[in-house]
Amino acid sequence: MGKKIQINKEFVDIMPQDYLDLVETGTFETPNRGWKDFGTATELIAEHSLCAGCPESIAFRHIMASIPNPEDTVMVGSTGCTSLVFPMIAVHNIHSLFGNQNAIATGLKRALAVRFPDRVKDVIVLAGDGATVDIGLDMTLQSWFRKERFTTICFDNELYANTGGQESGLMQKGFLAKMAPVGKKFEKVRLPEIARESGCDYVAIMTASKPSLVEKVIKQAVLIAREVGPTYIQIYTPCILEIGKQSMEGLQEMRTSEAPGERFKFREFISPEAQSFLDGLAEKKKAEKLATSGATS
Amino acid sequence: MYNVAEVNAEECVAQKGCRLCIMYCPEANCIQMDTTKMVATIVESRCKGCELCVVVCDAAKHNAIKMVAR
Numbered sequence: 269m270g271k272k273i274q275i276n277k278e279f280v281d282i283m284p285q286d287y288l289d290l291v292e293t294g295t296f297e298t299p300n301r302g303w304k305d306f307g308t309a310t311e312l313i314a315e316h317s318l319c320a321g322c323p324e325s326i327a328f329r330h331i332m333a334s335i336p337n338p339e340d341t342v343m344v345g346s347t348g349c350t351s352l353v354f355p356m357i358a359v360h361n362i363h364s365l366f367g368n369q370n371a372i373a374t375g376l377k378r379a380l381a382v383r384f385p386d387r388v389k390d391v392i393v394l395a396g397d398g399a400t401v402d403i404g405l406d407m408t409l410q411s412w413f414r415k416e417r418f419t420t421i422c423f424d425n426e427l428y429a430n431t432g433g434q435e436s437g438l439m440q441k442g443f444l445a446k447m448a449p450v451g452k453k454f455e456k457v458r459l460p461e462i463a464r465e466s467g468c469d470y471v472a473i474m475t476a477s478k479p480s481l482v483e484k485v486i487k488q489a490v491l492i493a494r495e496v497g498p499t500y501i502q503i504y505t506p507c508i509l510e511i512g513k514q515s516m517e518g519l520q521e522m523r524t525s526e527a528p529g530e531r532f533k534f535r536e537f538i539s540p541e542a543q544s545f546l547d548g549l550a551e552k553k554k555a556e557k558l559a560t561s562g563a564t565s
Numbered sequence: 566m567y568n569v570a571e572v573n574a575e576e577c578v579a580q581k582g583c584r585l586c587i588m589y590c591p592e593a594n595c596i597q598m599d600t601t602k603m604v605a606t607i608v609e610s611r612c613k614g615c616e617l618c619v620v621v622c623d624a625a626k627h628n629a630i631k632m633v634a635r
Contacts, residue, residue: 307598321615325591516616
């Protein structure tokens, strides 16, 4: 489809069908990609090994469909359930050590700016709450203090799900898990507020239950990170096994946790600089729309 | 025996613009849109049987998807 993503002609006959589909009908170099491509275009994520009905995989699908420039994006992952999905995505990705994902992304962003000075390259960090808040909090905060221009996405499942349910910093107070039988004694770390105070230009906290909202937030975050400064998104992706739910109950769990007054009610913080940037984008879009409608009528 | 989802083509309202099951399926490329018949179709080899599509379809009162044993 696009020019940047193509198969070497010598190898076309030996490539697997899935790969051919991806190059032919994948949404690379498509300006207005989004969840609306689901079902007709090949997705940039293939058969992953997450549990049946895992809300994290819903969030992953929506994120992969929403990133504005997949062909020029590098994702940095960390240890956890997300590292089971990273080998299955059609975007360049790096698996970092547990916790240093934001440090790696910093170096990567700077190296890409030197190597490709005339191209826009996005870096997106995607890690679980253990890597972002507990083990990698140092690297996460330092990258925000330095105003590094990339997006940090935290998949918040409120415990260490991959290793059997240990207590994490983002676990809610009093919650009992399989490997934390006493119950958590402290409040959930308020990382969105910390992110805001640490210099992030765009912060959002949400669940993955509304594809259009995920799409909007991811696009805003990546574009702001490109031009203004660091951005942070915290998405609730409950681990249905660890909270004792059935495979089909993950969606309802996300909906209940985003009700008004609950801990994952959608909130976003936009700095004045980011807001003026977004306003500029909206005006540009409006002008383009007017120009195209004027040309057709 | 393995449970997979099955779409009843007569009940499916995809031609009215419904994409609920496609939106909320956790598996990638699992529920596809048949653009000629305008119905959702399940790729059975990718279906893990989580029943989320049944939940969203029933919640919208379409009742077009049910689980079948394979």
